[in-house]
Amino acid sequence: MDTVLVIEDSRVMQRTLQRLFEADSLVVQIASDGMEGLEAFKKQTPSVVVLDLKLPRLSGKELCRAFKAHMPSVPIVVLSADAEIEDKVLLLELGADDYVTKPFSPRELLARVRRAMRRNGAKTRMVSNVAPQAMDHELLVFKDVQIDFTSMEATRAGKPIPMTAQEFKLLRYLARSPERVISREELLNEVWGYQNYPSTRTVDNHILRLRQKLEPDPANPRFFLTMHGAGYKFVPGHGANGKNS
Amino acid sequence: MDTVLVIEDSRVMQRTLQRLFEADSLVVQIASDGMEGLEAFKKQTPSVVVLDLKLPRLSGKELCRAFKAHMPSVPIVVLSADAEIEDKVLLLELGADDYVTKPFSPRELLARVRRAMRRNGAKTRMVSNVAPQAMDHELLVFKDVQIDFTSMEATRAGKPIPMTAQEFKLLRYLARSPERVISREELLNEVWGYQNYPSTRTVDNHILRLRQKLEPDPANPRFFLTMHGAGYKFVPGHGANGKNS
DNA sequence: AGAAGGTTGACAAAATGATGACAATCCACC
């Protein structure tokens, strides 16, 4: 649940903002002056801060700096009367992530807050001239299961599933030839490597583990099918059972 | 009318840059080597210089220094292959205002050139010998941790954390592929270099040190995760994000 | 039904990782 800390001295504005954010299902926390704001921030780090520039007891600028020093990843959106912003750059240097001048449209403020959260919140910013991020992940999706071989993460219905390196290897090999029946021998060669030559029951066991982790009903496999006397095959689509029954 | 002096020996790159800048209504002047560049600069001082680092007849570094000595207010954006920049601070000392590593996106280059012009043009010259400017720093921010790879400074909750050169290198490599599982071998190759080939336990130890310095609870890592049998990965936020954006 | 093949859970061996201590190396500063 995302929380927004609103630091703002005017009651009217407090109410307005509260309604606005709650309507967008954010949890709202309100502080009426700078000190209060700082305490609230420390006590329960919010997902985003909306901060009035002129405040009693501790100026918005001070606060901004303090927040950023303490927890740089929490985005800050500054509210200010038009006149107050003599230098927008200065504000950004203080660490603010965006600013909105009063009067503002609620929609706009909300949009900016949301964007700030998206950009900064919990996520890393790697600022650099080398574009670092765009690494393609090798993905496999079937039913409600999602496998990311690059980050080695697996989820089912959104929940993470612990999988071992070997399991990823086996799964990837199977998934690269969907529908094809693959013999235990081939699997031992390709997944385990020539040198190692574990008994052929080993494969069974690993298939078992894949089923237990990924099949809705491990006892009645839909995706990891046994081809009696031949091997296994992975069928990502709809488990049109290979059997006649 | 703003003019940009492009000093670059590759014809292809010359054309690319020319089109790029002309499309943005800058007047483009081209020099194919260092001497030519220097002459062009002296004859008709441009609004900004885009300078390839490695050049025939006069190295980019020499040029950079010469330009800055001669006319410090003209901003310089350096182009370089990634490998050439081992030390960004050095560049800064040479007087460059920004740098872009190849390959770069045209948009990005343009943006940086424009910004360099803006920054320097508006600036009153506080020049004397060297006037280093705010060059973009390579930043990494996650949770309350802030890493600046350019100045090699790290802070956690605002407090400085001592980190060694090797630690920065490792961290940067990890952070450039967030989420991706990276094997010890790759790390050894990329971070330590082929020549050096320390034992694979070395990596473990450095990860350990990163954890001790940067993790809230080093015994239960949140950011530097071990993937048993595979390697390590750096996971910045706790976003359940699995996709490439 | 019988034989061949497949499933399953338990378990112990083997592989892998964590960690602290230590020695080699590097470095800045006399």
Next chain:
DNA sequence: GGTGGATTGTCATCATTTTGTCAACCTTCT
């Protein structure tokens, strides 16, 4: 050069995870 401190690679030990094997039992096919 020499010296003290920081940095870094290596090692030994311990903890944890993974995984191959086995044995009992279940399915399928003829």
